[in-house]
Amino acid sequence: MQGFLASWRLYGRTDRMLRNVFGILAVLLPLLLWSAVSYLPFVWHPQVLITDPGGEEYLETGMRMNRVDFLRAVKEMQDQHQPAPQGIPTNPVYLPSPGEVLSAFVHAFTSSAPVGAEHSITQAFAHSIRIIFWGFVISSVMGVPLGIMCGSIPAVARLVEPSVDFFRYLPAPAFGALAVAILGIYDAPKIAIIVIGTLFQQILVIANTTRKLDFALVEASRTLGAKGLRLLFRVVIPGILPDLYRDQRILLGWAWTYLIVAELIGTSSGITWFITQQARYQHFDNVFAAMALIGIVGLGTDMVLGVIGGKLFTWKRENG
Amino acid sequence: MADHVEHALPDYRILPPDVAARMAQIKQRDYVLEIDRVTKVFTQKKNRTVALDAIEFGVHRRELVCVVGPSGCGKSTLVRILAGLEDATSGQILMNGKPVRGPGSDRGMVFQKYTLFPWLDVCRNVMFGIEMGGVDRLEAQRQAMQWLQMIGLEQFATAFPHQLSGGMQQRVAIARALAASPRVLLMDESFSALDAQTRTKMQNYLMEIWRKIDITIVFITHDLDEAIYLADRILVLKPNPGRVEEVIEVPLSRPRRAEQMTSDEFLATKAHLEGLIRSFGTSDDMDEEDVKIDLPLLTLVTDQVE
Numbered sequence: 001m002q003g004f005l006a007s008w009r010l011y012g013r014t015d016r017m018l019r020n021v022f023g024i025l026a027v028l029l030p031l032l033l034w035s036a037v038s039y040l041p042f043v044w045h046p047q048v049l050i051t052d053p054g055g056e057e058y059l060e061t062g063m064r065m066n067r068v069d070f071l072r073a074v075k076e077m078q079d080q081h082q083p084a085p086q087g088i089p090t091n092p093v094y095l096p097s098p099g100e101v102l103s104a105f106v107h108a109f110t111s112s113a114p115v116g117a118e119h120s121i122t123q124a125f126a127h128s129i130r131i132i133f134w135g136f137v138i139s140s141v142m143g144v145p146l147g148i149m150c151g152s153i154p155a156v157a158r159l160v161e162p163s164v165d166f167f168r169y170l171p172a173p174a175f176g177a178l179a180v181a182i183l184g185i186y187d188a189p190k191i192a193i194i195v196i197g198t199l200f201q202q203i204l205v206i207a208n209t210t211r212k213l214d215f216a217l218v219e220a221s222r223t224l225g226a227k228g229l230r231l232l233f234r235v236v237i238p239g240i241l242p243d244l245y246r247d248q249r250i251l252l253g254w255a256w257t258y259l260i261v262a263e264l265i266g267t268s269s270g271i272t273w274f275i276t277q278q279a280r281y282q283h284f285d286n287v288f289a290a291m292a293l294i295g296i297v298g299l300g301t302d303m304v305l306g307v308i309g310g311k312l313f314t315w316k317r318e319n320g
Numbered sequence: 321m322a323d324h325v326e327h328a329l330p331d332y333r334i335l336p337p338d339v340a341a342r343m344a345q346i347k348q349r350d351y352v353l354e355i356d357r358v359t360k361v362f363t364q365k366k367n368r369t370v371a372l373d374a375i376e377f378g379v380h381r382r383e384l385v386c387v388v389g390p391s392g393c394g395k396s397t398l399v400r401i402l403a404g405l406e407d408a409t410s411g412q413i414l415m416n417g418k419p420v421r422g423p424g425s426d427r428g429m430v431f432q433k434y435t436l437f438p439w440l441d442v443c444r445n446v447m448f449g450i451e452m453g454g455v456d457r458l459e460a461q462r463q464a465m466q467w468l469q470m471i472g473l474e475q476f477a478t479a480f481p482h483q484l485s486g487g488m489q490q491r492v493a494i495a496r497a498l499a500a501s502p503r504v505l506l507m508d509e510s511f512s513a514l515d516a517q518t519r520t521k522m523q524n525y526l527m528e529i530w531r532k533i534d535i536t537i538v539f540i541t542h543d544l545d546e547a548i549y550l551a552d553r554i555l556v557l558k559p560n561p562g563r564v565e566e567v568i569e570v571p572l573s574r575p576r577r578a579e580q581m582t583s584d585e586f587l588a589t590k591a592h593l594e595g596l597i598r599s600f601g602t603s604d605d606m607d608e609e610d611v612k613i614d615l616p617l618l619t620l621v622t623d624q625v626e
Contacts, residue, residue, distance in 0.1 A: 216431055216433045217437060219405050220435035221448070223404075223428055223506075224452055235437065239437070241439070314480075
């Protein structure tokens with residue numbers, strides 16, 4: 001109990017067990033809230049799902065309407081001495097219950113039945129991941145070396161950074177039409193958008209990381225006779241590697257935010273296409289399942305990368 | 321105590337015969353490192369600060385020179401120029417008579433900060449300078465292990481810097497600098513981050529190493545005891561602008577022992593140095609015993625401690 005209180009203080013202490021408890025609660029509390037809203041009729045449920053239209057002509061079974069309108073319809077029918085419509089309180093169609101989303105999610109992995117143009121969540125998602133992967137790889141191949149050079153060679157920094165700063169402020173979607181004109185309508189312009197969205201940030205972020213290397217280490221290695229490429233490969237790169245790794249993790253998340261834009265240009269594709277299609281059919285359980293999939297995969301990769309990073313860079317972790 | 325010492329102190333300039341003989345011997349040796357009218361001016365907007373003004377000094381082979389002075393006298397700038405980490409505004413540094421440009425492995429340096437590469441274990445840290453000299457990895461490892469044996473840390477060869485204490489880290493840093501086989505070892509307040517006990521140990525340690533290998537040491541410090549204890553000669557700098565005030569030949573025989581720190585010669589030298597430093601009268605004087613603290617009484621009047 002004392003530990004529990006301590007963990008709420010500013011810079012307070014927590015033990016391992018409490019951290020796990022909080023970790024579980026972090027997942028459980030939002031889910032509980034969602035379940036409460038979905039399953040407890042008195043919590044929200046602003047609409048009514050019609051089960052029996054009664055005497056009202058314009059009502060159909062399975063329709064949703066606002067409670068006020070429903071009550072007026074009931075009153076009208078009662079006044080006309082006709083059978084009153086029946087209905088149960090429900091949430092708007094855009095808020096499916098956890099159970100519905102879960103079953104859509106399970107369905108996505110178990111069935112191979114085609115759903116719309118992209119055949120299933122998994123197929124759509126695999127396509128998205130391919131786009132992200134190539135976009136991020138291409139961006140990194142250019143951005144990481146350039147960033148390191150900007151951070152360590154003043155002339156390169158002066159030459160490159162002003163134009164990078166200029167392009168950084170142009171929103172990646174602005175390049176959409178251009179990318180399609182140059183690269184066609186299939187995957188190439190989508191990858192290009194991810195590259196454009198990531199690369200310029202990447203150069204600046206990594207340049208900054210490189211600049212933050214403890215300069216005393218560079219000076220020490222110089223007095224030991226290191227210079228040029230050997231200084232770069234034996235001191236600068238190993239020294240910044242843990243921070244570089246962390247930057248790449250953050251930038252990968254960044255790449256994901258450009259996915260939505262990328263997939264809407266040219267021929268729509270991937271998870272974005274799937275989501276927009278399903279939303280059009282009002283299959284919000286599928287929409288939520290797709291969103292959950294993105295979140296889970298994103299969080300999962302980041303956690304895996306975090307664990308790998310901790311294992312690779314023990315010296316940094318223990319150095320604080 | 322001060323009065324008791326004052327009239328008993330000998331002149332610090334009178335060297336005991338053995339020290340005089342040694343000094344003469346040192347002076348016969350060539351200069352390894354020469355500071356040739358080195359001037360350093362820092363310009364910031366319209367402010368011109370002369371950090372060093374035409375410094376002229378020569379360090380003989382296998383000599384141990386300490387540089388002292390109040391803060392702001394440019395002693396750190398001087399050692400950084402010696403290392404080649406900063407350029408002199410005018411004048412030059414000569415190594416064995418040849419002018420040097422930029423840092424090089426002929427001048428090793430041990431910094432005040434801990435600068436071991438945190439991603440390399442102790443052995444690989446010591447190997448760094450050897451490998452930079454073009455030695456292959458296996459040979460470098462063999463040499464590094466010898467150095468670690470010499471500093472008594474061979475059992476820590478696979479430990480990482482963050483697992484070592486500050487004193488151990490500086491010992492490895494010394495070994496790392498020496499392993500690159502420099503002619504001169506520059507030390508910029510290398511022991512000032514250590515606690516008093518460790519510092520004394522490290523001083524003995526340094527002198528032990530210095531006796532065993534052919535190395536010339538220039539040691540920057542603000543600790544007068546440390547300077548007198550270590551040095552053959554002490555270069556005293558005065559601030560604003562940084563100039564050589566005096567070069568003191570330390571009247572203590574070698575090998576040095578901790579007991580010498582209470583000898584008359586030691587105290588006389590220290591008294592003189594303290595006098596010099598005080599005479600510079602900078603605002604941030606290094607000994608601030610004269611500062612009067614004006615503090616209101618914050619305890620109960622009845623609560624007396626003395």
